[in-house]
Amino acid sequence: MKILHTADWHIGKRLLNxxxxxxxxxxxxxxxxxxxxxxxxxxxxxxxxxxSAYPSLGSQKQFLDLLSRLQNxxxxxxxxxxxxxxxxxxxxxxxxxxxxxxxxxxxxxVTHQLADEIIEVKDxxxxxxxVVAAVPFLRDRDLKKMVEGSTFDDRIQAIKEGVKSHYxxxxxxxxxxxxxxxALAMGHLYAHGALSDTSSERExxxxxxxxxxxxxxxEIFEYVALxxxxxxxxxxxxxxxxxxxxxxxxxxxxxxxxxxxxxxxVNDKEVTSEKVVIPPQRKLVKVSxxxxxxKSKLFKLENDATQLDQLxxxxxxEAKYNPTLFIxxxxxxKEFSESxxxxxxxxxxxxxxxxxxxxxxxxxxxxxxDLDDLTPLDIFKxxxxxxxxxxxxxxxxxxxxxxxxxxxxxxxxxN
Numbered sequence: 001m002k003i004l005h006t007a008d009w010h011i012g013k014r015l016l017n018x019x020x021x022x023x024x025x026x027x028x029x030x031x032x033x034x035x036x037x038x039x040x041x042x043x044x045x046x047x048x049x050x051x052s053a054y055p056s057l058g059s060q061k062q063f064l065d066l067l068s069r070l071q072n073x074x075x076x077x078x079x080x081x082x083x084x085x086x087x088x089x090x091x092x093x094x095x096x097x098x099x100x101x102x103x104x105x106x107x108x109x110v111t112h113q114l115a116d117e118i119i120e121v122k123d124x125x126x127x128x129x130x131v132v133a134a135v136p137f138l139r140d141r142d143l144k145k146m147v148e149g150s151t152f153d154d155r156i157q158a159i160k161e162g163v164k165s166h167y168x169x170x171x172x173x174x175x176x177x178x179x180x181x182x183a184l185a186m187g188h189l190y191a192h193g194a195l196s197d198t199s200s201e202r203e204x205x206x207x208x209x210x211x212x213x214x215x216x217x218x219e220i221f222e223y224v225a226l227x228x229x230x231x232x233x234x235x236x237x238x239x240x241x242x243x244x245x246x247x248x249x250x251x252x253x254x255x256x257x258x259x260x261x262x263x264x265x266v267n268d269k270e271v272t273s274e275k276v277v278i279p280p281q282r283k284l285v286k287v288s289x290x291x292x293x294x295k296s297k298l299f300k301l302e303n304d305a306t307q308l309d310q311l312x313x314x315x316x317x318e319a320k321y322n323p324t325l326f327i328x329x330x331x332x333x334k335e336f337s338e339s340x341x342x343x344x345x346x347x348x349x350x351x352x353x354x355x356x357x358x359x360x361x362x363x364x365x366x367x368x369x370d371l372d373d374l375t376p377l378d379i380f381k382x383x384x385x386x387x388x389x390x391x392x393x394x395x396x397x398x399x400x401x402x403x404x405x406x407x408x409x410x411x412x413x414x415n
Contacts, residue, residue, distance in 0.1 A: 001121075001129045002039060003264040005273070006031075007046035007188070007227025008246040010086065012059035014051075015251065015284075015311060018348045021062070022308055026281040027247045028066050031261075034276070035074045038263065042121055042130070043070065043077060046227030046244065047084025047137055047188030054091055064098060071102040076124055079104040082136045084188040084227055107134040110142040114170055130266060133170045133185040133221070138163055163189060164216040171218035182222040182271050184264075190228060191235045194243060214241050222271035223264055231257050232275055240273065247278055252313045252349070255284035282308040285345070288315040291328060298336055303344040310343070314350035321354045380404050 009027070013020045035043065050059055070077050081104065083092055089109035096106045111117050121130040143162025167185065174183050190211040214237025217224050224241040231254070232245030244262045249255055260277040287297045294316050303310045316329055333347050340346075384397050392400075 001041050001123075001266040003042045003044060003130070003184070003266065004031075004035065004040045005044050005046070005225040005242070005244045005262040005264055006247060007225075007244045008048045008084070008230055008250075009045070010048055010051040010246065010250055011062050012051045012055050013250055016348050018311060018346070020248070020250070021058070023248045023282055024062060026308070027278070028062075028069065030278060031066075031247075032069055032073050034261075035070070035077060040074070040077065040263070041123075043079045044132065044134075044184075044186060044225055045079070045081040046186050046225050047082050048086045048227055049081065049083065050087055050091070053086065053088035060095065063095065067099060067102045067104050070104075077103065078121060080119055080121075080132055080134050080186070081106045082134050082186050082188060082227075083108040084137050085139075087137070105134070107136045109136055110138065114166075115173055117170060118174060128179070128181050130181055131174055131179050131183040133167070133174065133183065135166065135170065135185060135187050137188040138166055160212055163212050167217055171220045175218075175220050182266055182269055183220050184271075185217060185221045185224045186226075187224065188227045191226065191237075191241065193236050194229045194233060214238070217241060222266075222269075223273060225262075225264075230254055230259075232260055232262070240271075242273065248281065249284050252284050252286055252311075255286065280307075283310040284313075285310055286313045286315065288317065290318055291316050291325065291332075295332055298332070298345075298347075299339070299343070301343045301345050305344075307344075310345040312345050312347045312349075314347050316350070316352040317355065318352070319355045325352055376408065377401075377404060 009024065010020075011024055013023075034040070049063060052059070055063075067079065070079060079099075079102075081099070083089065083106075087108065092106060092108035096108060099106050105119055107117055117134050117136070119132045119134050120128055121132060123129050140159060143159050143166075167187075171183075171185075192211045192213055214235045217237055217239050219238055221239050224237070224239060226235070226241060226243045229243040230246040230250060231243070233243050235241040235243070242262055245257065245259055246254070247261065248259050249257060258275075258277050259280070260275050262273050263276050264271060264273040283303065285301065287294050287301075289297065294314060298312070298314070301310065301312075314329070314333070316325065318325060322328075329350060329352060333350065336343075336345070336347060381401060384392060384400060
């Protein structure tokens with residue numbers, strides 16, 4: 001039996017104000033082709049189907065279209081989906097009912113009976129092939145049994161114990177049933193030891209402080225399929241534990257990830273797995289340096305015609321303050337946009353910084369000088385004298401000082 005493990009689709013994701021709808025569409029096409037080419041029997045998705053708890057109608061349509069295509073284009077594929085911290089139980093409700101008609105089972109929210117999360121996977125002849133503990137995202141309210149006066153540490157410990165208890169109990173049920181086939185577990189959580197990126201993955205369960213150790217998963221499981229961390233990786237534990245990672249980059253911090261899925265093979269009671277890298281369909285690029293360096297780098301960018309538009313983060317760093325730099329950057333962005341056909345790139349984020357920070361009033365005078373003894377004009381004159389970011393000639397200094405005096409006089413007249 002062949003199983004495909006994926007997670008963190010984040011349908012409806014916008015990178016800043018840019019929609020990643022086409023990224024998911026490309027992934028859908030690749031996924032269906034891969035399933036058919038490799039004769040995948042079961043697809044498991046470990047949470048964060050949507051990017052928002054209240055997905056748009058367009059996002060829901062994309063998801064349901066994929067389920068329909070899996071049913072129609074992939075021969076007898078079975079699908080098991082659990083929700084994630086980005087998904088809401090209420091918004092998944094309608095999808096759950098529709099999914100039943102396309103050979104798909106969705107577990108969203110803690111079930112009334114723990115055994116309801118145990119799914120027996122059978123082949124076309126009805127023979128049992130695999131048992132899956134389809135554990136959804138365990139929300140704080142499902143885990144915490146707080147008493148009055150509980151401390152922050154008490155709450156963290158309660159969540160950890162709640163997650164551990166959930167997997168231990170469901171593992172015990174599977175063990176008591178004495179299945180003769182392998183058992184897998186699913187989950188959407190933060191496991192300690194996993195490399196995460198707070199700019200990419202939303203922290204869950206009290207800022208990841210309530211993350212769990214890999215040894216909470218009982219040995220009854222031959223493989224644990226996790227979602228939440230967007231970088232594919234293995235977590236240390238007494239059983240094989242893997243994050244599949246997201247199928248495509250969802251932030252600039254993920255631009256160098258090797259995004260993919262994991263293919264799991266079950267032969268009798270032996271379970272093996274390996275990562276499959278998904279060919280990237282879009283480049284996320286960070287261009288950084290001085291204004292001139294950035295300008296040069298931008299116009300050297302290239303993009304294959306088969307790829308989606310490359311999205312660019314522009315960071316200009318100058319040594320000295322330049323009050324007109326933002327105008328130069330806006331002009332550069334306009335020029336870059338006008339040459340779109342050459343690079344097929346879009347700057348969707350830009351910022352500029354200066355290495356030399358402005359000096360405070362206290363930095364302008366010797367330590368023995370009391371600022372309370374100085375007038376605003378004294379401080380302004382000294383600020384002009386110590387200016388080291390832009391050159392101010394004597395004539396301009398005189399004009400600025402005269403303007404400052406006039407402002408002060410106007411203020412006194414008004415008051």
